[in-house]
Amino acid sequence: MQISWDQKYAKRTQRMKSSAIRELLKITEEPDVISFAGGLPAPEVFPVEKFAEVAQKVLSESGPQALQYAATEGYRPLRELLAQLATQDGVTTSVENILITTGSQQALDLLGKILIDPGDFIVIESPTYMGTLQAWSSYGAEYLPLPSDDQGMILDSLEELLQRGPKAIYSLPNFQNPSGRTLSLERRHQLVDAARRYGIPILEDDAYARLRFEGEFLPSLQQVDSALQNDSSSYQGNVVHLSTFSKVLSPGLRLGWVIAPPQLISKLVQAKQGTDLHTPTFTQMIAYEMLRDGFIEQHIPIIRETYRIRRDAMLEALAQYFPPEATWTHPEGGMFLWITLPEGIDTARLLQEAVEKERVACVPGAAFHPCGGGDNTMRLNFSNSSPEKIREGIKRLARVLSSQLATSR
Amino acid sequence: MQISWDQKYAKRTQRMKSSAIRELLKITEEPDVISFAGGLPAPEVFPVEKFAEVAQKVLSESGPQALQYAATEGYRPLRELLAQLATQDGVTTSVENILITTGSQQALDLLGKILIDPGDFIVIESPTYMGTLQAWSSYGAEYLPLPSDDQGMILDSLEELLQRGPKAIYSLPNFQNPSGRTLSLERRHQLVDAARRYGIPILEDDAYARLRFEGEFLPSLQQVDSALQNDSSSYQGNVVHLSTFSKVLSPGLRLGWVIAPPQLISKLVQAKQGTDLHTPTFTQMIAYEMLRDGFIEQHIPIIRETYRIRRDAMLEALAQYFPPEATWTHPEGGMFLWITLPEGIDTARLLQEAVEKERVACVPGAAFHPCGGGDNTMRLNFSNSSPEKIREGIKRLARVLSSQLATSR
Secondary structure, three states: OOOOOOOOOOOHHHHOOOOHHHHHHHHOOOOOOEEOOOOOOOHHHOOHHHHHHHHHHHHHHHHHHHHOOOOOOOOHHHHHHHHHHHHHOOOOOOHHHEEEEOHHHHHHHHHHHHHOOOOOEEEEEEOOOHHHHHHHHOOOOEEEEEEEEOOEEOOOOHHHHHOOOOOEEEEOOOOOOOOOOOOOHHHHHHHHHHHHHHOOOEEEEOOOHHHEOOOOOOOOHHHHHHOOOOOOOOOOOOEEEEEEOOOOOOHHHOOEEEEOOHHHHHHHHHHHHHHHOOOOHHHHHHHHHHHHOOHHHHHHHHHHHHHHHHHHHHHHHHHHHOOOOOEEOOOOEOOEEEEEOOOOOOHHHHHHHHHHHHOEEOEEHHHHOOOOOOOOEEEEEOOOOOHHHHHHHHHHHHHHHHHHHHHHO | OOOOOOOOOOOOHHHOOOOHHHHHHHHOOOOOOEEOOOOOOOHHHOOHHHHHHHHHHHHHHHHHHHHOOOOOOOOHHHHHHHHHHHHHOOOOOOHHHEEEEOHHHHHHHHHHHHHOOOOOEEEEEEOOOHHHHHHHHOOOOEEEEEEEEOOEEOOOOHHHHHOOOOOEEEEOOOOOOOOOOOOOHHHHHHHHHHHHHHOOOEEEEOOOHHHEOOOOOOOOHHHHHHOOOOOOOOOOOOEEEEEEOOOOOOHHHOOEEEEOOHHHHHHHHHHHHHHHOOOOHHHHHHHHHHHHOOHHHHHHHHHHHHHHHHHHHHHHHHHHHOOOOOEEOOOOEOOEEEEEOOOOOOHHHHHHHHHHHHOEEOEEHHHHOOOOOOOOEEEEEOOOOOHHHHHHHHHHHHHHHHHHHHHHO
16 A cells, blocks of 8 residues: 555645745746845855864864764853853853754754643734744744834733733844844834833844844843843843854854853753754864854954845945835844835735846745735845945836736726 | 742753763762763774874865855755765765764754654663663653674564654664674664564664774664665655764764754754754864875774774673672674673662772663663673773672672572
């Protein structure tokens, strides 16, 4: 009897939709397509030579250890260094607060695994990161969306949602994926206060924090929360902070970390044991060396400057070519920019025409709205294209948009 | 309001027990302990210099690609090569049959994620690999155990169990972890036939296949199944085959792969997208280079010979020092050996005494029996200790055992 994987075995997987981002990555890989669809860092700024140097050092000094099984929590010197850096930044952190993950995406999956039972609610901002929706929907999460504006998540109805007993609040406070928006300082305090009053954790996904190229640094939600904590030798608060080496070093390494209360870390460790045993020690040692010798700090300004130039190119091209009916965000960092078009324009249809006629791609906004809406919005990535390609791509996209606006009138 | 992670958030995690293996690894890390408890390969045979050479090659030839985000399915040349090798070994395999995973453990987790709903039954052999139990129990799996003997899983009551409609059969056919036993050829055919008749998939965990140092090679369950398949350009059968670079190259790389029908692979890919996006390309490229240039094939005999010498040392020491009431398996490969003691001896208690009084460690067998039993059994690892340490450790363990036998009389 042949197995029909689509029938008997379809139950759980019905909940999991293929990631629109990743499917688009495949379509838009052809060299003549200008793609603003992906979420890729600029490979031009990957420090390849430094990697080669450090890989040699790690293998010659600690080869057998780099290649052997290791503790699920992660490479201890790296955890200690991350704890020390977090403490310098105002969150008293001990090594027990830190778990190394196989990219931030794994931290999202593990949080889903230990926190979310089918039907549990999570408060999110809308739009939000679709990789998180994919991870948590597989555990049966339901979402309570809050709209957002140029100050980030709008908190007017937050308490109303918290009264419904959600499992957590999910926030991307800096240069949010997909909108590029940043949560204002006032709202950070408001959010942390409300979460404390209701005893509901905030899951803070802060992948882009270091990529600020304009405006002033704002404290993370965990920093805001930590300031309200009584003296302690480790962080014991309400915020689970997710970070990553993907945006400051290399996304292909798949290296992220979580800062959370030790009680939660030990639950995440148990979940990670069953999931991939541990993250490769070789790559953890490489990241450790680059963090320890100060290389990453020297390298980040190069990334920032590259992305600032690309964002400026995109903002200028939008101002020049896009019709007045369109509006867009002004991200102060990160990799993405968010376009809002007049109601009635469907960006999914626009994408199809854009790829077919003009060989340019974006991500339709509906994918970032788990509870519907956003059909007239789209995400543009500026980190992965040269300023020349950005200008050309925006020009092409503007042509498609103008033709669709003309039809819709 | 402070969050009590143990109360509101305990629900799901109650199902997940900390892996006994990994907790023991921590206790037994002190240098004066002779540990047969872990499941570590011998680091002496890790090809560190070759790693250094290949890492340089990969970074100098394909640095930006090695460090960038990549497709969830895995590095395509590696998938193609693995498909080609599987085809040479008798299973017609296309690239669509292959998924690269972050170690075999991730393949187990992903299979749990897409196949197992709470209360689903899985047919297992008892004892079985506890990392699998940990992965699947977190999805609410229940187990239908079949006992095993020197020919592997005993299949007399298999059909009775299959009639209860399990989701899958889980088998480790070669040098099984923990018992070191190998499923006989006759039983392989019997198992594959029954699974086909009932339309129930076999999940074949074959991490140790290449580590045979005695006796003749047996076809994998997937090879047996494939021989029953009609002509096709890809594998479409009933067996999901899990393999890994952990035992032939480096476990710390966290690199495994799955060979399965394309329909199932695409479900696993969706699940993997939400779990860690993809496995690092850098490490995949390193493994690819070592596989392509024939290095791994040259390297495996060195591992085999090292492990054979260690197994022989353990068998000899057992014969010399262990009391006649104890029996043990004679593994023809792999890394583990299984001890059965008289009823009434509790190996959990024995371990405690062994660590405290004699500074030697093993894994009590109960951990490998999800449905109870096995209290008088234990697993010994021989791959990670020198012959001298093995002799000394077995001598120490024999002393503890003799004293416990004397007490129990």
